[in-house]
Amino acid sequence: MSQKKESFFWTSYSDLMTSLFFIMLVLFILVIVLLHKRMEVTERQLAEIKKVEQSTQDLDRKYFTYRPDYKKYVLNIAVSYPVGISDITQMDVSDKEKCLEDLYQAGKEVQSFLERNHENKYILIIEGQASKDSYKLNYELSYQRALGLMKYWCKDRKLNFGDNCEVQIAGSGDGELETNSMREESEILNQRFLIHILPKNILENEEDK
Incomplete structure (x- = not known):
């Protein structure tokens, strides 16, 4: 058993x-x-x-220089403002009309890029910068300058960046707060606009991980 x-x-x-x-x-x-x-x-x-x-690296080099270390575009258009001024029509440049026309053409190039790549979605960040000077509100001022460029493109010159692009405005000030934003040694060169074109595809894939 x-x-x-x-x-x-x-x-x-x-x-x-x-x-x-x-x-x-x-x-x-x-x-x-x-x-x-x-x-x-x-x-x-x-x-x-x-x-x-x-x-995102095929924008016209006539108007843009791509900086791979910062993954940003610098507009190859020299702009200069009087201290404390953000109005784009009051820029302190020798040929204001040509400067404004070049800025318009640069905006058209961004618009054309977005149209060529309509199958993708992007975030377009227009970043303003300011040089160090006696003005105490350069961070707010740099934002207002970027906003002024956006208004010039979309309101005054009727550019449309399309449904595949989200536009954001940013100001990185004069570097006083050491935010690690891209800056040049010559302060006058920091009166400029930077353009970020970020594919949303990458952001969405990062969020899914």
């Missing part, structure tokens, strides 16, 4: 181990399949991100 019980125990134990082995094997195969599919998706995402990143 005891031998029958022992034989029954080992038979049941063997069946249990076989079932557990089968379950582990199925789970192992399932994990491998899921990982493989995940790798395929990740590779496609990386290829898409790389393509989108490269597309």
Whole structure:
């Protein structure tokens, strides 16, 4: 009788181990399949991100210089304002009409870029900067200057950056607060506009991770 019980125990134990082995094997195969599919998706995402990143570097070099260390564009249009002034029509430049026309053409280039890449979505950040001087509100002033450029593009010159672009206005001031924004040694060169074109594809993929 005891031998029958022992034989029954080992038979049941063997069946249990076989079932557990089968379950582990199925789970192992399932994990491998899921990982493989995940790798395929990740590779496609990386290829898409790389393509989108490269597309943001084809703006006309006549109006823009791309700085890969900061991932920003600098407008190749020298602007200068009197201290404390943000009105774009009061810029202190030798040929104001030409400067304004160049700024308009630069805006048209951004608009054209967004139209060429309509299948992607972007965040366009217009950043104003200010040089260090006696004025105490340069951070607010730099924002107002960027806002002035945006109004000039969209209100005065009727540019439209399309439904695939979210536009944001920013001001990085005069560097007094050491915010690690891009600046030049010559302070007069810091009276300028910086343009950020950020693919939303990258931001969305980062959030999904």
